[in-house]
Amino acid sequence: NRTERDTEKEMKILHWIAAIIGRSLGDDNFHAKLRDGIALCELMNQLQPGSVTNVVRSRSSFGKIQNISKFLQAAELYGVKKENLFLPSSLYDGYNIMEVVNALKALSLQAQQNGYDGPSLDL
Secondary structure, X not given: OXXXXXXXXXXXXXXXXXXXXXXXXXXXXXXXXXXXXXXXXXXXXXXXXXXXXXXXXXXXXXXXXXXXXXXXXXXXXXXXXXXHOOOHHHHHOOOOHHHHHHHHHHHHHHHHHOOOOOOOOOO
């Protein structure tokens, strides 16, 4: 079911991202908090400094989708397998949030494999 959600996992992921990027994302509304791609780009730049450049901070749909795409490219270069990632529309349109959850879980595991010693995600 593409609309299936796990709010507990979503909350844990928001807390994990917040701990790494150094700013609160709150406890709820996973989709809204990540939809512009900015927090995801900040996350990648903390895990792999300089991996995402020119983060778009405009309110345009194009800019948000561009940020999500930059995050996905950086995550793949970081070592996350493409099949463990998601399409930008899965997040932007909220079409398949569980894919996003699973991709961020895969990213957290890759971070540990890459020797990142900051906060870890416990799902």
